[in-house]
């Protein structure tokens with residue numbers, strides 16, 4: 723297969739829109755029970771989309787939440803939209819179709835947010851999968867570090883699942899960096915539904931020793 727060296731898309735709205743649609747496609751695949759003929763037609767349409775995207779597949783190493791490949795632009799963020807910090811994150815990235823639709827913003831020293839999980843993210847009946855909950859806390863607590871002026875890799879993350887976290891309902895998100903000791907960053911977070919905590923988290927994040935580690 724030949725790879726074209728075309729200019730990358732400049733219209734961010736378009737990039738976000740196609741990723742949103744792909745997320746909705748995943749939801750429809752997960753939740754529908756279509757007849758064989760409909761599935762066969764859908765497969766053809768998906769294959770056509772894949773064929774048009776394939777020539778633009780990026781090569782190289784350095785894939786991360788903040789860059790497509792090795793052209794890392796740095797860890798910047800917008801106070802009222804912290805998802806912009808890591809646009810390719812599988813947890814919150816608006817340029818990653820597997821991410822649930824999370825909003826996160828800064829409220830003083832704290833991070834607040836909201837997410838509605840579709841059945842794509844289902845675990846126990848009518849509830850969000852526990853691993854997905856842990857992933858969202860990882861991201862949320864990381865953001866609490868970022869707005870405190872620090873960032874680190876997850877060292878230890880402990881989740882307490884207090885109640886089932888429901889699907890298809892707004893989940894409130896909250897996190898704070900409580901203290902920093904040397905390279906260690908200590909954070910706490912909660913998910914709430916109608917003000918009631920469904921899950922809480924404590925995390926210890928470690929800031930890399932040298933810039934080279936980051």
Ligand SMILES: CCCCCCCC/C=C\CCCCCCCC(=O)SCCNC(=O)CCNC(=O)[C@H](O)C(C)(C)COP(=O)(O)OP(=O)(O)OC[C@H]1O[C@@H](n2cnc3c(N)ncnc32)[C@H](O)[C@@H]1OP(=O)(O)O
Nearest residue numbers: 786787788860861864873874875876877878926928931936
């Ligand atoms: C927003 C983050 C920004 C990061 C920095 C910028 C990069 C930007 C790029 C991209 C965006 C990032 C995207 C983030 C996404 C969300 C976060 C994730 O999912 S991160 C992935 C999961 N985590 C790992 O893969 C870590 C793997 N582990 C390691 O790399 C190392 O083990 C690391 C960095 C955690 C520690 O290694 P050492 O060599 O720096 O640590 P030592 O010097 O041995 O210890 C320092 C102190 O920390 C304690 N410590 C070390 N590891 C610990 C751990 N796992 N748990 C508890 N304590 C630990 C030690 O006991 C020591 O404590 P004492 O000074 O003696 O009191």
